[in-house]
Amino acid sequence: MFYVISSNVTPDDVASNHILEDLLNSETGFTQTEIDGHLKKSTFVETPAVQACIKLLETKSLLILTGAAGTGKSRNSLEILHQFRIKHPEYNPVKLTDLHDFTDLVPDEEKLVVLFEDIFGRTNTKFSENTDVQIIDRLHACTIKGNIKVVLTVRDTIRMSCEWILNSHTIFHVKCEVDLSSEKFKMTKTEKESLLLKYFGANNFRLLDFNDPENYNKEAILDPQITVTVNRVTLHNIVESEPLLGFPEACSLFTGNRKLTRLGLSFFKHPSKYLYEEIEKLRKNGKDSQQDRMSYVVLVYILLNEDVLDPDDIELKICFDILKSCYGISNKELPPCHIIDAANDMIGRYLIFTVMMAHTTSSIKLYLRVF
Numbered sequence: 001m002f003y004v005i006s007s008n009v010t011p012d013d014v015a016s017n018h019i020l021e022d023l024l025n026s027e028t029g030f031t032q033t034e035i036d037g038h039l040k041k042s043t044f045v046e047t048p049a050v051q052a053c054i055k056l057l058e059t060k061s062l063l064i065l066t067g068a069a070g071t072g073k074s075r076n077s078l079e080i081l082h083q084f085r086i087k088h089p090e091y092n093p094v095k096l097t098d099l100h101d102f103t104d105l106v107p108d109e110e111k112l113v114v115l116f117e118d119i120f121g122r123t124n125t126k127f128s129e130n131t132d133v134q135i136i137d138r139l140h141a142c143t144i145k146g147n148i149k150v151v152l153t154v155r156d157t158i159r160m161s162c163e164w165i166l167n168s169h170t171i172f173h174v175k176c177e178v179d180l181s182s183e184k185f186k187m188t189k190t191e192k193e194s195l196l197l198k199y200f201g202a203n204n205f206r207l208l209d210f211n212d213p214e215n216y217n218k219e220a221i222l223d224p225q226i227t228v229t230v231n232r233v234t235l236h237n238i239v240e241s242e243p244l245l246g247f248p249e250a251c252s253l254f255t256g257n258r259k260l261t262r263l264g265l266s267f268f269k270h271p272s273k274y275l276y277e278e279i280e281k282l283r284k285n286g287k288d289s290q291q292d293r294m295s296y297v298v299l300v301y302i303l304l305n306e307d308v309l310d311p312d313d314i315e316l317k318i319c320f321d322i323l324k325s326c327y328g329i330s331n332k333e334l335p336p337c338h339i340i341d342a343a344n345d346m347i348g349r350y351l352i353f354t355v356m357m358a359h360t361t362s363s364i365k366l367y368l369r370v371f
Helices: 011-041 048-059 073-087 099-104 132-145 156-161 163-168 170-174 189-202 232-240 247-256 265-269 271-285 290-304 316-327 336-345
Strands: 062-067 092-096 112-116 148-155 176-179 205-208 228-231 351-358 361-368
Touching: 011 073, 011 092, 048 062, 048 073, 048 148, 048 176, 062 073, 062 156, 062 170, 073 092, 073 112, 073 148, 092 099, 099 112, 099 132, 132 148, 132 170, 148 156, 156 163, 163 170, 189 205, 189 232, 189 247, 205 232, 228 232, 232 265, 247 265, 247 271, 265 271, 271 290, 290 316, 290 336
Parallel strands: 062 148, 062 176, 092 112, 112 148, 205 228
Antiparallel strands: 351 361
8 A cells, every 4th residue: 555645635646556556566576586586596605694684674674784896795685585575474575776766665554675786876976965865764764664674785885985874864873784794794615615516506517526637727618518627626725715806706707607717716816807808808809890899888888877788778879989989980870789689698797687677667677797
């Protein structure tokens, strides 16, 4: 049930209430689809952070989940929604990526646990004191009423730069935080090994005994039909590493992109370096290869567009400018389908596919995974 703030209830108001209810049902449905996808992957290892977050949510109305990029905030937050719903079935999970999306959902009696992912931005702090503070106040009122639980994910670099926001608004004065990068909650070696083995199972990898000959560095494994073999010595060395990229993200890329697989332990020690080299090679190959050129243009476009590609809202002028700047090509006839095809080809290598709703319209978006 929803209400619309109005002095006189009209048929239009009733219709608006139904629209809002449909929006909430859609958001909840998309969120459940994403949770189901997270569970289906079978590449998640639960750490004590999950139960700590659930326990805090049971007594508090606001939880901030923070940590370095690649430490598993997105997967952990979906797991938290899943398990919280099991323990408290009266709460429906809803994931939003913009504060303004909350203005479309004004619950009256509905109980929600709302996940705001990267609410203050992914690379730069994104918060407007003039407009966003009103939404924060509205959110605060809902949490006081007791029918809304809120989970915010915030990258540690953004967390430091938005300290003033957390200190200046009442809703954050009673917050509780869990830092996935902290000594208390960072992954143990046992958890890291378990996670890597799950990714092995999902990506046609096989673990060998100590010092058995392995093929992970052979060119033949570029064929996805070939089973990649890694022995326990290599596994141990990988688990001992502390990649700047974040161990969960590094595992995903290492097993999902076989060019990176061939780098072995070196990738975990210097993942950003090798990703940069691979993408730089993509740029250079784009001088002669139309496919590589389009892939590079799409990656740059996504970086310039808050890490998101919305197939329904592609700004072709920006793509033209990238082509002109990088390759000196003046192309004014670039069908959006070529951009979408190039993005689809990079899913699993550089991009993550996510279904979500944006404001009042349903859209499919592609999220840049990592650089």
